[in-house]
Amino acid sequence: MSELGLFWLLLPVVAAASWYFARRGTELISGARVDRLSSGYFRGLSHLLNEEPDKAIEVFLSIAELDQEAVETQLALGSLFRRRGEVGRAIRLHQDLLKRDNLSKAQKTAALFELGEDYMRAGLLDRSEGLFADLVAAGIDTDEALGRLVTIYESERDWVKAIDHAERLEQLTGRPQGAAVAHYRCELSERARNKGHLELAREELELALKADPSCARAEILLGNLERQAGDHARAARAYERAARVDPDVLSLLLPDLLSCYRELGDNERAREFLTDVTARYPGIAPVLALAQEIERNEGEHAGELFLARELRRHPSVPGLRRLAEIGLRHTNEETRPVLAAIAEVSERMLDQGAGYRCKRCGFGARGHHWQCPSCKSWDTLKPQHRLLGE
Ligand SMILES: [Zn+2]
Known part of the structure; x- marks a missing residue:
């Protein structure tokens, strides 16, 4: 376990232990129990400092178990069980805690919240949904509970509820949720398209772009819809917008965009787009596409020269594989095995990365x-x- 991971794991217990000694230290300063606890606390710290996480956790656990009455200590212990993957134990602890009738409102809320987290970790999503929804309905810890509900609806792929709760979360906290909402809308759009509801698919994409005008995924999906409808000019514009707002999606859309340019017979626009993007994009995908475009328009030799020159500027294994493939077109029987080996090795390197x-x-x-x-x-x-x- 990393040191930082251990730190987070132990944080609640260290906090609880510190709180414990701050509260009890003065009451029982001469008692043997405090001696036992404080020596345990410092032994735990020393294990932690000596990078013996398992021993440290055990010591901290025994400290917390000695103090069954203090709700905060029990909450920290439950949280520690969950973080260690002992979810069943955490659930039992939090359920027992909730049976007590002397809990303050804040303690009860904290225990309910922890139990909700336990259920989430255990994959009991409907139970945790119920708990967090109750907290939201009661107006308690609403922003945290809404955030958990959004996560639950995401895992259940209930995009309509995810959108509703993310929008409420944004209204409540002012924290922008547009980027996530746009993805939920994209999911709904894909679902509609798969069922043949193309108009609905388009409406969802418009709403996605309203939620996040720089959602490249929505532009790509819009491009796909336009292509499906046979409007290659509008499709090309949507793909170009996607590449402009997020150049990292280029390789996802490039084959479709190039096919639109071909349908439109617009070689010049293809060359213009690829030249522009080659200058801005660090990857090799537009270079390879531009080399093919040059080859198509100016012949094999011009394309090959361009590729060889660009590869010196952007060394890459996919580029090397393409060079080997080109070499194989012109080679004689003596050098063929060498080039074939380069192509194969490049391929295998790519499989591993x-x-x-x-x-x-x-x-x-x-x-x-x-x-x-x-x-x-x-x-x-x-x-x-x-x-x-x-
Ligand atoms: Zn990640």
């Missing part, structure tokens, strides 16, 4: 996801532009 990485949590993925499968953030998986990137 993560094409995308989450800029928030570092999760690596071969393909693109709009929502990070690990930390669940939206739009944080970005293409890798290093040697193995696209």
Whole structure:
């Protein structure tokens, strides 16, 4: 476990222990119990300092277990169980706590909230939804509870409820939720399109762009709808807008955009777009596309020269693979195995690299996801532009 991870794990218990000694220290300063507790507390700290996390956790647990009466200590203990993955134990502790009739309103709220977190961790989403919805209805801890409800509806893919609660959260806290809402709308749009409801799909995208005018995903989906309707000019404009608001989505839309240009017979616009984007985009995808465009218009040799020159400026494995493929077109029997080996090795290197990485949590993925499968953030998986990137 990393030091920082351990820090967060132990934070509630350290806080509870500090609170405990602040409260009890004066009452029982001469009692043997305090001696036992305080020696435990400092032994725990020393384990922590000596990087013995398991021992430290055990010591902190025994401190908290000695003080069954103090609600705050029990809350910290429950939270620690959950963070350690002992969700069943956390649930039992919080349920027992809620049976007490001497809890203050704040303590009861805190226990309900913790129980809601336990249920979420255990995957009992309907139970945690019920608890957080009760808290929202009672007007208690509304912003935190609304945030949890949004997360629950996201995991249940209930996009309508996710939108409703995210909008309430924004109204309540002033924290902008437009970027997430736009993704929920995109999800609804894709669902409608899959069912053949194209008008509904389009309406959702318009609402997505209203929620977040720089939502590249909505522009891409709009481009797809326009293409499906046969309007290649409007589709091309939507794809171009997507690449303008977020150049990182370029490789997702490039084949479709190039196909629109071809349908329109507009080679000049294709060249213009690719030249412009090659200058701004660190990846190799537009260079490869531009080389093909040059090849189509000016012949094989011009395309190859362009590619060789650009690859010196943007060294990359996909570029190397393309060079080897080009070499194979012209090669003789003697050099063919060498070029074939370069092409194959490049291919295998690409199979091993993560094409995308989450800029928030570092999760690596071969393909693109709009929502990070690990930390669940939206739009944080970005293409890798290093040697193995696209
Ligand atoms: Zn992530």
